[in-house]
Amino acid sequence: MLRRIEDDERFLTTILFFDEAYFHISGTVNRHNVRIWGSESPHEYREMTRGCTKVNVWCALMHVRVIGPLFFAEMTVTSDTYLDMLQNFVFPQVEALQPEINFQPHWSTIVRDALEKHFPGRWTGRGGPISWPPRSPDITPLDCFLCGYVKDVVYKTQVRDIDQLETRIRDAIATVVAGMLARTWQEIEYRFDILRATNGANLQLYQQQTQNFLSFSIQQCNQFIFIFVIFRIIKDQNVSDLL
Incomplete structure (x- = not known):
């Protein structure tokens, strides 16, 4: 990945990043967004609400546009469900753009086969033709930008119910403009520069x-x-x- 970025300065602008996250009525966003790094245990803890109503949201980012959000009806997204979403919602919107694909969730054969069929040799992820470190929130714009931004907007005031939660998520994502995406891609490029200079050091x-x-x-x-x-x-x- 680093070599391709060095060879083509526009390579990052061709990547479509996509992933999913849970948003809870209580104000919690999925556990992957909370990380505490240190040389020793900080003895920190985070309170969790069990059984809280939540929605599972999928979204994609390119350097000039947002695709989504899409809300899954199922709380547990299987490989079949994910493949159906790709074929009916994602592929029709992105095939004309011909982007590279950054693929994070659902490492199943049928999903990888579908990606290889639609984007032969041009998708990125575990087991893919272009390697990408799994769960790398520090270099993934959905984690280091979009998820936190949407959370700040959605939970400014207490959420009443699931319908209001979905409406707020849609409205928040609709406020993401081209300038915000451009700055995010500049930050991602800067972070890759750090990875090159430090031989893959943890960014935080x-x-x-x-x-x-x-x-x-x-x-x-x-x-x-x-x-x-x-x-x-x-x-x-x-x-x-x-x-």
């Missing part, structure tokens, strides 16, 4: 370490400036005493 840890280093450097710089100012004051005072 890298950014935290960089922030800590910069904070330390600024602190050291401020201390140096303070010492220098004191030195100049003492020096000037000594000169004044001699005069």
